[in-house]
Amino acid sequence: MATKPSDLSEVDLIQQGAEARVYSGHFAGEPCIIKERFKKTYRHPTLEERLTQRRIQQEAKALLRCRKAGIAVPSVYFIDSTNNCIYLEKIEPSLTVREFIQQLPLPYSDEDNNKLYAIALKIGSVLASLHNTDTIHGDLTTSNMLLKFPHDAFELYLIDFGLSQVSQLHEDKGVDLYVLEKAFLSTHPKTEHVFEEILKSYQKNNKKAVEVLKKLDEVRLRGRKRVMVG
Amino acid sequence: MPTVIGFEGSANKLGIGIIRDGEVLANPRHTYITPPGQGFLPRDTAKHHQEHALDVLKQCMKEANLTPQDIDCVCYTKGPGMGAPLVSTAVVARTIAQLWGVPIIGVNHCIGHIEMGRLITKAENPVVLYVSGGNTQVIAYSQRRYRIFGETIDIAVGNCLDRFARILKLSNDPSPGYNIEQAAKKGNILIDLPYVVKGMDVSFSGILSYIEDVAHKKLKSGECTPEDLCFSLQETIFAMLVEITERAMAHCGSQEVLIVGGVGCNVRLQEMMGAMAKERNAKLFATDMRFCIDNGAMIAQAGWEMFTSGQTTPWDETWCTQRYRTDEVEVTWRD
Ligand SMILES: Nc1ncnc2c1ncn2[C@@H]1O[C@H](COP(=O)(O)OP(=O)(O)OP(=O)(O)O)[C@@H](O)[C@H]1O
Ligand SMILES: Nc1ncnc2c1ncn2[C@@H]1O[C@H](COP(=O)(O)OP(=O)(O)OP(=O)(O)O)[C@@H](O)[C@H]1O
Ligand SMILES: [Mg+2]
Ligand SMILES: [Mg+2]
Numbered sequence: 001m002a003t004k005p006s007d008l009s010e011v012d013l014i015q016q017g018a019e020a021r022v023y024s025g026h027f028a029g030e031p032c033i034i035k036e037r038f039k040k041t042y043r044h045p046t047l048e049e050r051l052t053q054r055r056i057q058q059e060a061k062a063l064l065r066c067r068k069a070g071i072a073v074p075s076v077y078f079i080d081s082t083n084n085c086i087y088l089e090k091i092e093p094s095l096t097v098r099e100f101i102q103q104l105p106l107p108y109s110d111e112d113n114n115k116l117y118a119i120a121l122k123i124g125s126v127l128a129s130l131h132n133t134d135t136i137h138g139d140l141t142t143s144n145m146l147l148k149f150p151h152d153a154f155e156l157y158l159i160d161f162g163l164s165q166v167s168q169l170h171e172d173k174g175v176d177l178y179v180l181e182k183a184f185l186s187t188h189p190k191t192e193h194v195f196e197e198i199l200k201s202y203q204k205n206n207k208k209a210v211e212v213l214k215k216l217d218e219v220r221l222r223g224r225k226r227v228m229v230g
Numbered sequence: 231m232p233t234v235i236g237f238e239g240s241a242n243k244l245g246i247g248i249i250r251d252g253e254v255l256a257n258p259r260h261t262y263i264t265p266p267g268q269g270f271l272p273r274d275t276a277k278h279h280q281e282h283a284l285d286v287l288k289q290c291m292k293e294a295n296l297t298p299q300d301i302d303c304v305c306y307t308k309g310p311g312m313g314a315p316l317v318s319t320a321v322v323a324r325t326i327a328q329l330w331g332v333p334i335i336g337v338n339h340c341i342g343h344i345e346m347g348r349l350i351t352k353a354e355n356p357v358v359l360y361v362s363g364g365n366t367q368v369i370a371y372s373q374r375r376y377r378i379f380g381e382t383i384d385i386a387v388g389n390c391l392d393r394f395a396r397i398l399k400l401s402n403d404p405s406p407g408y409n410i411e412q413a414a415k416k417g418n419i420l421i422d423l424p425y426v427v428k429g430m431d432v433s434f435s436g437i438l439s440y441i442e443d444v445a446h447k448k449l450k451s452g453e454c455t456p457e458d459l460c461f462s463l464q465e466t467i468f469a470m471l472v473e474i475t476e477r478a479m480a481h482c483g484s485q486e487v488l489i490v491g492g493v494g495c496n497v498r499l500q501e502m503m504g505a506m507a508k509e510r511n512a513k514l515f516a517t518d519m520r521f522c523i524d525n526g527a528m529i530a531q532a533g534w535e536m537f538t539s540g541q542t543t544p545w546d547e548t549w550c551t552q553r554y555r556t557d558e559v560e561v562t563w564r565d
Binding site for chain 2: 016017018019040041042043044046047050051138139140141143163175176178179180182183185186187189219222
């Protein structure tokens with residue numbers, strides 16, 4: 001079913017995510033990741049075309065913007081708009097934060113908790129910097145964060161910016177954190193204490209943290225208070 | 231083999247159903263239908279439920295061909311939902327349980343939808359898209375909870391459909407969503423609507439206000455027909471729903487997807503979800519109006535699971551609550 005990008009023979013499919021097939025290959029001799037946004041047959045063709053083009057652009061733009069601001073993200077090597085592919089620096093050897101957390105057995109030992117806190121600290125500060133530049137990620141999950149080896153150094157990369165946008169609104173930043181909170185806690189049961197640490201670290205490093213966290217509270221409440229009449 | 235009766239009345243449907251070990255013995259329902267352009271109000275809805283409770287109960291017992299002695303447990307919807315209709319139905323359930331001298335169980339409505347979907351389709355461990363008038367959630371099971379991975383950050387998808395149907399003055403019989411679905415079949419121009427997806431979450435309030443705004447203008451100028459608007463609305467919001475479901479499936483590594491809730495009987499939504507599933511080599515599970523739309527058997531089924539795993543609700547806790555999150559319930563009947 002999965003056909004490789006047409007002019008690429010030396011590539012390996014490493015994952016079929018929700019939106020894209022992710023291949024590992026080479027670009028100008030460098031190991032790279034090729035992310036191909038394949039056609040979604042369930043979507044109306046007009047809508048499909050519109051979304052795919054927009055998301056490739058958004059992903060490239062946000063990656064450049066982050067790099068300029070010194071936030072760790074892969075470099076963009078090349079954009080192939082005809083085949084809806086984007087070529088990215090391959091972060092390796094690496095592990096998603098999700099994989100990292102899931103390999104720790106429950107209940108967490110003190111040592112594991114310390115590892116989790118260290119990652120939380122890093123996540124909070126990276127997100128704070130991201131929001132300081134008014135970039136909204138749009139799909140924050142632990143699958144969209146890579147830890148580069150060696151893990152003790154905790155080099156954290158953000159990836160997957162297709163749903164990103166530029167916005168100064170506290171509301172948008174609050175929703176960004178809300179999306180992460182739900183993804184985080186539902187994927188990793190019994191990590192409330194870790195998420196707490198992410199928010200603390202965010203608060204220390206973001207200029208508008210008080211307002212953003214207030215919005216986060218509001219958005220959470222909306223989820224709990226939804227009414228069906230009206 | 232316990233036989234369980236379930237009472238559902240959290241919104242405008244009053245349903246009473248009986249389940250015995252995975253078999254639906256009866257499942258009648260009576261719907262409060264308002265005139266075109268009007269939604270249902272809590273007070274009138276509660277009155278509807280009170281008026282029809284006994285008839286529906288009689289019909290249920292007759293269809294199942296059972297007498298009160300055959301019933302082992304009474305279940306009712308504890309929440310979430312509209313206060314007055316919930317309470318009016320719970321009162322009936324409490325009375326019946328006391329009359330018949332059997333234990334009572336308060337059931338979470340969302341869990342009812344999920345367990346009914348699992349029972350009917352035999353899906354084992356699916357990612358669940360729960361779409362109705364009051365809820366829009368992407369759910370997956372792990373460690374004794376149905377965990378919410380994604381949901382709407384403002385209004386529910388069914389609420390968006392119902393309010394749009396009111397703008398167009400479509401009939402509410404049998405439901406606004408059904409009539410939008412029929413009209414959409416005749417539409418073919420795709421109007422550009424806001425498409426708002428945030429990770430595994432969605433937002434519909436922007437679409438609703440946008441389409442409210444353009445609807446009148448475009449209809450007046452003859453740029454499009456009401457059918458085109460229904461078509462565009464469905465194509466857009468269902469694409470959003472399928473997208474977040476797919477993201478959750480990729481995230482959880484799941485190969486099964488189950489659609490439950492009233493909007494889940496929409497054939498176009500099922501078709502789109504099916505296409506997505508096929509592309510991922512996954513399997514789609516869905517049901518029809520009998521089991522998607524609020525009904526009594528779904529409350530009986532979730533209650534049956536609770537009852538056979540040893541739970542009952544103490545009398546002093548048989549109240550209702552308008553807010554009751556899916557992930558608040560400890561799932562004692564699954565590993
Ligand atoms: N630059 C990179 N270096 C190393 N690995 C990467 C890189 N980009 C992506 N990956 C790997 O591929 C996976 C999917 O990538 P990405 O999240 O960008 O795709 P996606 O299809 O948008 O995913 P989804 O929509 O499911 O979140 C990542 O979780 C990661 O394991
Ligand atoms: N064929 C259809 N297509 C789209 N929407 C539909 C269809 N049939 C019903 N609906 C919608 O389903 C919703 C009703 O769903 P349901 O019966 O699950 O009850 P509910 O009262 O919304 O309950 P809750 O949110 O508590 O689960 C309404 O919004 C209705 O318009
Ligand atoms: Mg991703
Ligand atoms: Mg329902």
